[in-house]
Amino acid sequence: MVSFRRYWFLMWYFRSPLIAFGEDALSHLDQNICSRAFIVTDAVMRDIGHLQHVIDRLQGSGVVCDSFAEVEPDPGVEIVQRCAARMQEFAPDWVIGLGGGSCLDAAKAAWFLYERPDVDLAAVTPFETFGLRNKARFVTIPTTAGSGAEVTAAAVITDIEKIRKMEVASFELIPDVSVVDPWFSSQLSPRLTADTGIDAMTHAVEGFTSTFANDFSDALCLHAARLVFEYLPRAYHKGMHDPEAREKMSNAATMAALGMGNSHIALAHAMGHSAGTVFGLPHGRLTGMFLPYAIEFTAKGGAGRYLELAHGLGWAADDEAQAANMIVLALRNLLREVEQPLSLKEAGISKEDFAANLDSLCDRMEMDSALATGRRFPYREQSMHLFEYAYEGKSIDF
Ligand SMILES: [Zn+2]
Structure with missing residues:
Protein backbone atom coordinates (compact mmCIF):
# COMPACT_ATOMS: atom_id res chain seq x y z
CA MET A 1 0.00 0.00 0.00
CA SER A 186 -23.11 50.88 1.65
CA GLN A 187 -23.96 53.46 4.33
CA LEU A 188 -20.37 53.69 5.62
CA SER A 189 -18.29 56.88 5.49
CA PRO A 190 -15.14 56.86 3.31
CA ARG A 191 -12.93 56.80 6.43
CA LEU A 192 -14.68 53.76 7.94
CA THR A 193 -14.71 52.11 4.52
CA ALA A 194 -10.93 52.45 4.33
CA ASP A 195 -10.19 51.57 7.97
CA THR A 196 -12.22 48.38 7.76
CA GLY A 197 -11.54 47.46 4.12
CA ILE A 198 -7.79 47.54 4.59
CA ASP A 199 -8.18 45.18 7.56
CA ALA A 200 -9.83 42.71 5.19
CA MET A 201 -6.70 42.92 3.00
CA THR A 202 -4.50 42.27 6.04
CA HIS A 203 -6.59 39.21 6.94
CA ALA A 204 -6.26 37.95 3.37
CA VAL A 205 -2.47 38.39 3.17
CA GLU A 206 -1.72 37.15 6.69
CA GLY A 207 -4.16 34.27 6.35
CA PHE A 208 -2.36 33.23 3.15
CA THR A 209 1.13 33.54 4.61
CA SER A 210 0.45 32.15 8.13
CA THR A 211 2.11 28.85 8.98
CA PHE A 212 -1.41 27.39 9.49
CA ALA A 213 -2.40 28.18 5.88
CA ASN A 214 -4.04 25.31 4.01
CA ASP A 215 -5.74 24.72 0.66
CA PHE A 216 -9.12 25.92 1.92
CA SER A 217 -7.84 29.12 3.52
CA ASP A 218 -5.57 29.81 0.51
CA ALA A 219 -8.50 29.87 -1.91
CA LEU A 220 -10.51 32.27 0.24
CA CYS A 221 -7.59 34.57 1.09
CA LEU A 222 -6.35 34.80 -2.47
CA HIS A 223 -9.70 35.71 -3.96
CA ALA A 224 -10.42 38.12 -1.11
CA ALA A 225 -7.09 39.91 -1.79
CA ARG A 226 -7.98 40.20 -5.50
CA LEU A 227 -11.37 41.67 -4.63
CA VAL A 228 -9.97 44.21 -2.15
CA PHE A 229 -7.32 45.44 -4.61
CA GLU A 230 -10.02 45.92 -7.23
CA TYR A 231 -13.00 47.17 -5.25
CA LEU A 232 -11.78 49.01 -2.15
CA PRO A 233 -10.78 52.17 -4.09
CA ARG A 234 -14.20 52.19 -5.80
CA ALA A 235 -16.08 51.65 -2.52
CA TYR A 236 -13.98 54.39 -0.92
CA HIS A 237 -14.45 56.99 -3.67
CA LYS A 238 -18.01 56.22 -4.80
CA GLY A 239 -19.67 55.12 -1.56
CA MET A 240 -23.29 54.10 -1.91
CA HIS A 241 -23.23 55.03 -5.61
CA ASP A 242 -21.29 51.88 -6.44
CA PRO A 243 -23.37 48.95 -5.13
CA GLU A 244 -21.23 46.43 -6.98
CA ALA A 245 -18.09 47.60 -5.16
CA ARG A 246 -19.94 47.53 -1.83
CA GLU A 247 -21.18 44.00 -2.43
CA LYS A 248 -17.74 42.78 -3.50
CA MET A 249 -16.12 44.37 -0.43
CA SER A 250 -18.71 42.78 1.88
CA ASN A 251 -18.01 39.38 0.36
CA ALA A 252 -14.23 39.98 0.37
CA ALA A 253 -14.22 40.87 4.06
CA THR A 254 -16.19 37.78 5.04
CA MET A 255 -14.10 35.53 2.78
CA ALA A 256 -10.82 36.95 4.09
CA ALA A 257 -11.96 36.38 7.67
CA LEU A 258 -13.11 32.87 6.87
CA GLY A 259 -9.71 32.16 5.31
CA MET A 260 -7.81 33.83 8.15
CA GLY A 261 -10.09 32.21 10.75
CA ASN A 262 -9.23 28.79 9.35
CA SER A 263 -5.48 29.52 9.25
CA HIS A 264 -4.36 32.42 11.44
CA ILE A 265 -2.84 35.90 11.44
CA ALA A 266 0.76 37.05 11.89
CA LEU A 267 3.17 39.91 12.57
CA ALA A 268 1.13 42.85 11.22
CA HIS A 269 -1.71 41.91 13.58
CA ALA A 270 0.66 41.46 16.53
CA MET A 271 2.01 44.98 15.88
CA GLY A 272 -1.50 46.33 15.29
CA HIS A 273 -2.96 44.85 18.47
CA SER A 274 -0.09 46.30 20.47
CA ALA A 275 -0.28 49.79 18.95
CA GLY A 276 -4.09 49.73 19.18
CA THR A 277 -3.91 49.21 22.95
CA VAL A 278 -1.17 51.82 23.41
CA PHE A 279 -2.42 54.59 21.09
CA GLY A 280 -6.14 53.80 20.76
CA LEU A 281 -6.17 54.03 16.95
CA PRO A 282 -8.60 51.89 14.89
CA HIS A 283 -7.59 48.25 14.44
CA GLY A 284 -7.72 48.18 10.63
CA ARG A 285 -5.84 51.45 10.17
CA LEU A 286 -2.96 50.00 12.19
CA THR A 287 -2.86 46.46 10.82
CA GLY A 288 -3.05 47.79 7.25
CA MET A 289 -0.28 50.28 7.96
CA PHE A 290 1.99 47.64 9.52
CA LEU A 291 1.39 45.02 6.82
CA PRO A 292 4.05 46.26 4.32
CA TYR A 293 6.68 46.37 7.11
CA ALA A 294 5.71 42.87 8.28
CA ILE A 295 6.05 41.54 4.72
CA GLU A 296 9.44 43.21 4.24
CA PHE A 297 10.71 41.80 7.54
CA THR A 298 9.44 38.30 6.81
CA ALA A 299 10.81 38.34 3.25
CA LYS A 300 14.22 39.55 4.48
CA GLY A 301 14.37 36.32 6.50
CA GLY A 302 13.56 34.35 3.33
CA ALA A 303 10.50 32.98 5.05
CA GLY A 304 7.40 34.11 3.16
CA ARG A 305 4.97 32.66 0.63
CA TYR A 306 5.03 35.83 -1.39
CA LEU A 307 5.94 34.25 -4.72
CA GLU A 308 2.84 32.05 -4.52
CA LEU A 309 0.76 35.04 -3.49
CA ALA A 310 2.06 37.23 -6.34
CA HIS A 311 1.48 34.45 -8.88
CA GLY A 312 -1.99 33.89 -7.46
CA LEU A 313 -2.71 37.57 -8.01
CA GLY A 314 -1.54 37.18 -11.61
CA TRP A 315 1.68 39.14 -11.19
CA ALA A 316 4.93 38.01 -12.89
CA ALA A 317 7.68 37.65 -10.28
CA ASP A 318 10.81 35.49 -10.41
CA ASP A 319 11.63 35.00 -6.74
CA GLU A 320 10.43 35.65 -3.18
CA ALA A 321 12.23 38.97 -2.80
CA GLN A 322 10.88 40.40 -6.05
CA ALA A 323 7.38 39.12 -5.24
CA ALA A 324 7.49 40.65 -1.75
CA ASN A 325 8.59 44.00 -3.23
CA MET A 326 5.73 43.94 -5.73
CA ILE A 327 3.17 43.15 -3.03
CA VAL A 328 4.53 45.85 -0.70
CA LEU A 329 4.47 48.43 -3.49
CA ALA A 330 0.89 47.50 -4.43
CA LEU A 331 -0.21 47.68 -0.79
CA ARG A 332 1.39 51.08 -0.24
CA ASN A 333 -0.27 52.34 -3.43
CA LEU A 334 -3.61 51.05 -2.16
CA LEU A 335 -3.08 52.74 1.22
CA ARG A 336 -2.34 56.03 -0.56
CA GLU A 337 -5.34 55.61 -2.83
CA VAL A 338 -7.70 55.34 0.15
CA GLU A 339 -5.81 58.01 2.13
CA GLN A 340 -4.59 55.78 4.94
CA PRO A 341 -1.40 56.58 6.92
CA LEU A 342 1.76 54.72 5.89
CA SER A 343 3.60 55.33 9.15
CA LEU A 344 2.86 55.94 12.82
CA LYS A 345 4.06 59.50 12.30
CA GLU A 346 1.48 59.99 9.55
CA ALA A 347 -1.12 58.43 11.86
CA GLY A 348 -0.61 61.41 14.18
CA ILE A 349 1.60 59.92 16.91
CA SER A 350 4.10 62.43 18.29
CA LYS A 351 7.78 61.55 18.55
CA GLU A 352 7.62 61.94 22.34
CA ASP A 353 4.56 59.74 22.70
CA PHE A 354 6.18 57.10 20.51
CA ALA A 355 9.50 57.13 22.39
CA ALA A 356 7.75 56.94 25.77
CA ASN A 357 5.80 53.86 24.67
CA LEU A 358 8.35 51.94 22.61
CA ASP A 359 9.12 49.35 25.29
CA SER A 360 5.44 48.81 25.94
CA LEU A 361 4.79 48.40 22.21
CA CYS A 362 7.47 45.69 22.01
CA ASP A 363 6.30 43.93 25.20
CA ARG A 364 2.74 43.74 23.99
CA MET A 365 3.68 42.63 20.49
CA GLU A 366 5.95 39.86 21.76
CA MET A 367 3.12 38.50 23.95
CA ASP A 368 0.59 38.44 21.10
CA SER A 369 -0.58 35.02 19.95
CA ALA A 370 -0.55 36.21 16.32
CA LEU A 371 3.25 35.97 16.30
CA ALA A 372 3.07 32.21 16.82
CA THR A 373 1.93 31.63 13.24
CA GLY A 374 4.15 34.20 11.56
CA ARG A 375 7.04 32.89 9.48
CA ARG A 376 9.76 35.01 11.09
CA PHE A 377 9.90 35.86 14.77
CA PRO A 378 11.53 39.21 15.71
CA TYR A 379 14.05 39.33 18.55
CA ARG A 380 13.85 42.27 20.95
CA GLU A 381 16.21 44.50 19.03
CA GLN A 382 14.37 43.73 15.80
CA SER A 383 11.02 44.44 17.47
CA MET A 384 12.25 47.89 18.44
CA HIS A 385 13.57 48.54 14.94
CA LEU A 386 10.31 47.33 13.39
CA PHE A 387 8.36 49.94 15.32
CA GLU A 388 11.00 52.62 14.73
CA TYR A 389 11.00 52.03 10.99
CA ALA A 390 7.20 51.95 10.98
CA TYR A 391 7.19 55.23 12.88
CA GLU A 392 9.42 56.97 10.35
CA GLY A 393 8.04 55.21 7.25
CA LYS A 394 11.36 53.54 6.35
CA SER A 395 11.48 50.28 4.41
CA ILE A 396 12.77 47.33 6.46
CA ASP A 397 16.40 46.47 5.61
CA PHE A 398 17.17 43.84 8.26
ZN1 LIG B 1 -7.74 42.43 11.71
Missing part, protein backbone atom coordinates in the same frame (compact mmCIF):
# COMPACT_ATOMS: atom_id res chain seq x y z
CA VAL A 2 1.34 3.42 -0.96
CA SER A 3 1.80 5.79 1.98
CA PHE A 4 0.95 9.44 1.40
CA ARG A 5 1.70 10.34 4.97
CA ARG A 6 4.66 12.62 4.35
CA TYR A 7 2.73 14.66 1.77
CA TRP A 8 -0.33 15.28 3.88
CA PHE A 9 -1.25 18.20 6.02
CA LEU A 10 -2.17 16.97 9.51
CA MET A 11 -5.88 16.30 9.88
CA TRP A 12 -7.76 19.52 10.54
CA TYR A 13 -11.20 21.09 10.08
CA PHE A 14 -12.73 23.88 8.05
CA ARG A 15 -15.30 25.78 10.08
CA SER A 16 -17.89 28.23 8.84
CA PRO A 17 -21.31 29.60 9.71
CA LEU A 18 -24.17 29.34 7.24
CA ILE A 19 -23.66 32.55 5.24
CA ALA A 20 -26.55 34.49 3.67
CA PHE A 21 -25.04 37.04 1.29
CA GLY A 22 -25.93 39.37 -1.56
CA GLU A 23 -28.74 41.86 -2.12
CA ASP A 24 -31.38 41.67 0.63
CA ALA A 25 -29.59 38.87 2.46
CA LEU A 26 -31.53 40.21 5.44
CA SER A 27 -34.58 38.39 4.05
CA HIS A 28 -33.06 35.31 5.68
CA LEU A 29 -34.67 36.67 8.87
CA ASP A 30 -38.13 36.21 7.31
CA GLN A 31 -37.87 32.45 7.47
CA ASN A 32 -39.51 32.05 10.85
CA ILE A 33 -36.56 30.32 12.46
CA CYS A 34 -36.83 31.77 15.95
CA SER A 35 -39.46 33.13 18.34
CA ARG A 36 -37.49 35.49 20.63
CA ALA A 37 -34.53 37.50 19.32
CA PHE A 38 -32.13 39.60 21.39
CA ILE A 39 -30.06 42.09 19.38
CA VAL A 40 -26.69 43.34 20.65
CA THR A 41 -25.53 46.60 19.07
CA ASP A 42 -24.42 50.18 19.80
CA ALA A 43 -25.97 53.62 19.98
CA VAL A 44 -24.84 54.52 16.45
CA MET A 45 -26.70 51.54 14.96
CA ARG A 46 -29.78 52.55 16.96
CA ASP A 47 -29.58 56.24 16.03
CA ILE A 48 -29.12 55.72 12.28
CA GLY A 49 -32.03 53.27 12.17
CA HIS A 50 -30.20 50.00 11.47
CA LEU A 51 -31.46 48.44 14.71
CA GLN A 52 -35.09 49.33 13.97
CA HIS A 53 -34.65 48.04 10.40
CA VAL A 54 -33.70 44.61 11.76
CA ILE A 55 -36.41 44.66 14.44
CA ASP A 56 -39.08 45.53 11.84
CA ARG A 57 -37.94 42.62 9.74
CA LEU A 58 -38.09 40.18 12.64
CA GLN A 59 -41.41 41.46 13.98
CA GLY A 60 -42.83 41.13 10.46
CA SER A 61 -42.51 37.39 10.86
CA GLY A 62 -43.88 37.33 14.40
CA VAL A 63 -40.59 37.33 16.34
CA VAL A 64 -40.59 38.99 19.78
CA CYS A 65 -37.54 41.29 20.05
CA ASP A 66 -35.46 43.00 22.68
CA SER A 67 -32.14 44.79 22.29
CA PHE A 68 -29.06 46.11 24.06
CA ALA A 69 -27.64 49.16 22.27
CA GLU A 70 -24.91 50.09 24.74
CA VAL A 71 -21.81 48.46 23.24
CA GLU A 72 -18.81 50.80 23.12
CA PRO A 73 -15.68 50.61 20.94
CA ASP A 74 -13.24 47.99 22.34
CA PRO A 75 -15.94 46.70 24.73
CA GLY A 76 -14.97 45.87 28.29
CA VAL A 77 -15.98 42.95 30.48
CA GLU A 78 -18.46 45.07 32.44
CA ILE A 79 -20.53 45.91 29.34
CA VAL A 80 -20.51 42.27 28.28
CA GLN A 81 -21.73 41.18 31.74
CA ARG A 82 -24.48 43.81 31.74
CA CYS A 83 -25.60 42.70 28.30
CA ALA A 84 -25.60 39.01 29.36
CA ALA A 85 -27.73 39.86 32.42
CA ARG A 86 -30.33 41.51 30.15
CA MET A 87 -30.25 38.44 27.94
CA GLN A 88 -30.94 36.17 30.94
CA GLU A 89 -34.05 38.23 31.78
CA PHE A 90 -35.38 38.14 28.22
CA ALA A 91 -34.49 34.48 27.52
CA PRO A 92 -34.02 34.63 23.72
CA ASP A 93 -33.68 31.65 21.41
CA TRP A 94 -31.68 33.78 18.96
CA VAL A 95 -28.89 36.20 19.92
CA ILE A 96 -28.02 38.59 17.10
CA GLY A 97 -24.86 40.71 16.92
CA LEU A 98 -25.46 43.78 14.72
CA GLY A 99 -22.69 46.26 13.86
CA GLY A 100 -18.93 46.48 13.40
CA GLY A 101 -16.29 44.33 15.06
CA SER A 102 -16.86 45.69 18.58
CA CYS A 103 -20.60 44.95 18.52
CA LEU A 104 -20.09 41.45 17.14
CA ASP A 105 -17.35 40.70 19.68
CA ALA A 106 -19.50 41.95 22.56
CA ALA A 107 -22.44 39.90 21.29
CA LYS A 108 -20.29 36.76 21.09
CA ALA A 109 -18.96 37.17 24.61
CA ALA A 110 -22.37 38.08 26.08
CA TRP A 111 -23.99 35.11 24.34
CA PHE A 112 -21.25 32.91 25.85
CA LEU A 113 -22.11 34.20 29.35
CA TYR A 114 -25.83 33.77 28.69
CA GLU A 115 -25.13 30.11 27.89
CA ARG A 116 -22.47 29.59 30.55
CA PRO A 117 -22.79 32.16 33.38
CA ASP A 118 -20.61 29.88 35.51
CA VAL A 119 -17.49 30.36 33.35
CA ASP A 120 -15.02 33.25 33.61
CA LEU A 121 -14.42 34.73 30.12
CA ALA A 122 -10.68 34.88 30.83
CA ALA A 123 -10.68 31.09 31.19
CA VAL A 124 -12.20 30.38 27.76
CA THR A 125 -9.82 28.48 25.48
CA PRO A 126 -10.22 26.62 22.19
CA PHE A 127 -9.11 23.42 23.94
CA GLU A 128 -12.26 22.95 26.04
CA THR A 129 -15.87 22.09 25.27
CA PHE A 130 -18.48 24.41 26.77
CA GLY A 131 -21.73 22.97 25.39
CA LEU A 132 -23.04 26.26 24.00
CA ARG A 133 -26.38 26.43 22.14
CA ASN A 134 -28.51 25.01 24.94
CA LYS A 135 -30.45 28.25 25.09
CA ALA A 136 -29.94 30.12 21.83
CA ARG A 137 -28.42 30.15 18.35
CA PHE A 138 -25.98 32.93 17.52
CA VAL A 139 -26.36 35.14 14.44
CA THR A 140 -24.19 37.98 13.16
CA ILE A 141 -25.12 40.87 10.89
CA PRO A 142 -21.96 42.87 10.01
CA THR A 143 -22.48 46.51 9.07
CA THR A 144 -18.88 47.17 8.04
CA ALA A 145 -16.82 45.27 5.47
CA GLY A 146 -13.59 44.36 7.19
CA SER A 147 -13.50 43.08 10.77
CA GLY A 148 -14.63 39.61 9.80
CA ALA A 149 -15.91 39.01 13.34
CA GLU A 150 -19.10 37.73 11.69
CA VAL A 151 -17.46 34.36 10.97
CA THR A 152 -14.57 33.96 13.40
CA ALA A 153 -14.17 31.98 16.62
CA ALA A 154 -12.80 34.79 18.77
CA ALA A 155 -13.93 37.96 20.50
CA VAL A 156 -11.53 40.65 21.71
CA ILE A 157 -12.70 42.02 25.06
CA THR A 158 -10.90 44.67 27.09
CA ASP A 159 -10.09 43.81 30.68
CA ILE A 160 -10.17 47.36 32.06
CA GLU A 161 -8.80 46.41 35.49
CA LYS A 162 -5.71 44.84 33.97
CA ILE A 163 -5.60 47.31 31.03
CA ARG A 164 -5.21 44.58 28.46
CA LYS A 165 -7.13 43.01 25.63
CA MET A 166 -8.08 39.40 26.07
CA GLU A 167 -8.99 37.10 23.26
CA VAL A 168 -12.00 34.97 24.14
CA ALA A 169 -11.56 32.11 21.69
CA SER A 170 -13.57 28.91 21.26
CA PHE A 171 -14.63 27.16 18.06
CA GLU A 172 -18.12 27.02 19.60
CA LEU A 173 -18.22 30.84 19.27
CA ILE A 174 -18.35 30.58 15.47
CA PRO A 175 -21.82 31.94 14.68
CA ASP A 176 -24.55 29.64 13.38
CA VAL A 177 -25.57 32.13 10.72
CA SER A 178 -23.96 35.24 9.27
CA VAL A 179 -26.13 37.62 7.27
CA VAL A 180 -23.77 39.56 4.98
CA ASP A 181 -26.07 42.15 3.46
CA PRO A 182 -24.13 44.86 1.56
CA TRP A 183 -26.91 47.38 2.16
CA PHE A 184 -25.47 48.01 5.63
CA SER A 185 -21.88 48.71 4.54
